[in-house]
Amino acid sequence: MRRQRLILTVLCAVSWLPMQAQETGVKVEKNVMVPMHDGVKLATDVYLPEGRTEKLPVVLTRTPYNKDGAKSYGEYFAKHGYVFVAQDTRGRYASEGVWHWMTDDGVDGTDCAAWIAAQPWANGKIGMVGTSYVGGTQHAMALAKVPELTTVIPVDAVSNMGLQSMRNAGAFEMRFWNWIMLNAGKGSNAALNPATQVELKEMADHRWDYLSLLPLRPGCTPLKLAPEYEDWLIQAMRHGKDDDFWAQNNILADPKRYKDMPVYLVGGWYDSWAGNTSANFQALSKALKSDVYLIMGPWIHGAQNKSAHGQVEFGAEAAIADQLAWRKEWFDHWMKGLDNSVGKAAPFAKKVRIFVMGTGDGSKTKDGLLNHGGQWRDEDEWPLARAKVTPFYLHPEGVLSDGKPKLEVAAQSYAFDPKNPVPTLGGNISSGDGIMQQGAWDQRGNDKFWNWTKPIPLSARNDVLVFQTAPLAEDTEVTGEMEVKLWISSSAVDTDFTAKLVDVYPPSADWPHGFDLNLTDGIMRARFRDSLKEEKLMQPGKVYPITIKLYPTSNVFKKGHRIRVDISSSNFPRFDVNPNTGEPLQQHRRTVIATNTVHHDREHPSQIVLPVVGR
Structure with a gap:
């Protein structure tokens, strides 16, 4: 039984019952248990700007990585005239239910948005933020055409899993084996049992040894203690065909399924989802009437604020130092109707912004890195017609x-x-x-x-x-x-x-x-x-x-x-x-x-x- 169930008798009849923690200018409602269509309740934090009584637009993130990690985002957006909502996805951390890879996030996201729209502080407009799996929860809600969803900024986001980046031309990307090995014992139902958590951590600590023992077989490793994780991983590693098994978040199969709204796709040349990010731009920019933007930097996964990746330095301008301000600019334009830099100045001057690597002098930096360098360039399309x-x-x-x-x-x-x-x-x-x-x-x-x-x-x-x-x-x-x-x-x-x-x-x-x-x-x-x-x-x-x-x-x-x-x-x-x-x-x-x-x-x-x- 998940730990929050101890308080369900108090929460079950109340859709929004706060346990308040005071921040300067921000009121935080922690662990609001939001009911889903099947009665499962998902733990949700709400960041509200103090002193604001009007209905406000909402910035939402739905994450399997612990909503507590969204605190800086919550405080920032609440201080800038938004309500920020962070929710643990099904079966993760403080939320009830059983975890499944992405398959619940469209319908759960729909229920979450409907709950938000019914609250006295919401004006009915929702924008979303998040990276990787958390970017995937944005795509899931967009494909579900959630009525309240107004705009999304999916960064390095999960999509088209049977084509590339999970199953890659039939091969399996082992980073997902690693993801399961690391996450089955963190924030999972199994992790609620201390003894089981110890066993799963020991397995994760020895995953190099398990690499040499593949293939994984049901019930033959400590992963059996987290059965939903073992079951998904075995199925995923055995399922090479790009078919209905991978249908969730398959944007390319029918991009018109995607909600017609402004979309800002963020990716990196060294990101694991780079191919899908650029493919999604090509598909959505044709299928949607709304503006679709794309930015591709020299980045690794989720590291848009850094200029050095691996053994190479790409130059200070490669990094976007303030990861919140540009997102706020986007939301201000599309959810508050402000006439700002969107469509006028970087990183929104044109629909496509790319970092062209390789214009450095090739010297060794003081940190011992290759100065490969590069520079930003705005383009009108992707791929480039003149190439x-x-x-x-x-x-x-x-x-x-x-x-x-x-x-x-x-x-x-x-x-x-x-x-x-x-x-x-x-x-x-x-x-x-x-x-x-x-x-x-x-x-x-x-x-x-x-x-x-x-x-x-x-x-x-x-x-x-x-x-x-x-x-x-x-x-x-x-x-x-x-x-x-x-x-x-x-x-x-x-x-x-x-x-x-x-x-x-x-x-x-x-x-x-x-x-x-x-x-x-x-x-x-x-x-x-x-x-x-x-x-x-x-x-x-x-x-x-x-x-x-x-x-x-x-x-x-x-x-x-x-x-x-x-x-x-x-x-x-x-x-x-x-x-x-x-x-x-x-x-x-x-x-x-x-x-x-x-x-x-x-x-x-x-x-x-x-x-x-x-x-």
């Missing part, structure tokens, strides 16, 4: 060029051993705490990477195929959506192919070995090569075309640098490792070494397709 879609072809001896292959036979093969996967060194990651590093990194080992601690470049591995251009004769900007088109074959009936775009710095005084900077990556599980909705095993030795969708990016490859693409068959623990056996996903008991081949001859012109922006 020239340019294929760079794979050739023998690791050559990458814009010239088409001419040889009748050309291919490279390597052995992919699932027991020795290529380690993840940065990238589009979130919830990687302890098992992965986010963002921009030199693609060589160091002690920050538990599975690649020595200063050995990934390019030295025999299971990584490296293709790179000659040193560039001039600065070359690449901005937009991109993909890698390969012709492949394998000795296995199923395997993976991965691709990574790299900006290769030449050796310098500060970086004697140069710096191999990861920009974006992707994967394709071969059984989903034709469709994400249907599995087809391969015929060993047969040549197939596949397309690997990379995350979007914007980068200037400076004169003297090289454009590089790395091809392999694993990127762990960013993605789950394919056992190469063709067994049902995450139900295998064995692995086999696959001989994987990338063909790049005249009839099989494997290539990376880059959107090149001229000066």
